[in-house]
Amino acid sequence: MKEEIKRLLEDALPLVDFDSPFIFAELDSLGVTIILMVLSEKYGIRLEHSDATPKNLKNLDNIVPLVEKKLAEKSTV
Secondary structure (H helix, E strand, O other): OHHHHHHHHHHHOOOOOOOOOOHHHHOOHHHHHHHHHHHHHHHOOOOOHHHOOOOOOOOHHHHHHHHHHHHHHHHHO
8 A cells, every 4th residue: 555655646746755754844735735635535535634744744654554544434434
């Protein structure tokens, strides 16, 4: 899943280094919004602006568990 998310986000935001240990520092508000929209659309999950914290979007190793958590919440509803 990590590689798929990386590919999706690199396609949407080609100027952001998704191998960076702190992706959030490279993002402006539009970049954050794009990440939330791309992941929400791809995985059919609901990501809110409250999910867009520096901790959740720090790097891919933090983004993947966020998506997995939202997928798990979705399947229990």
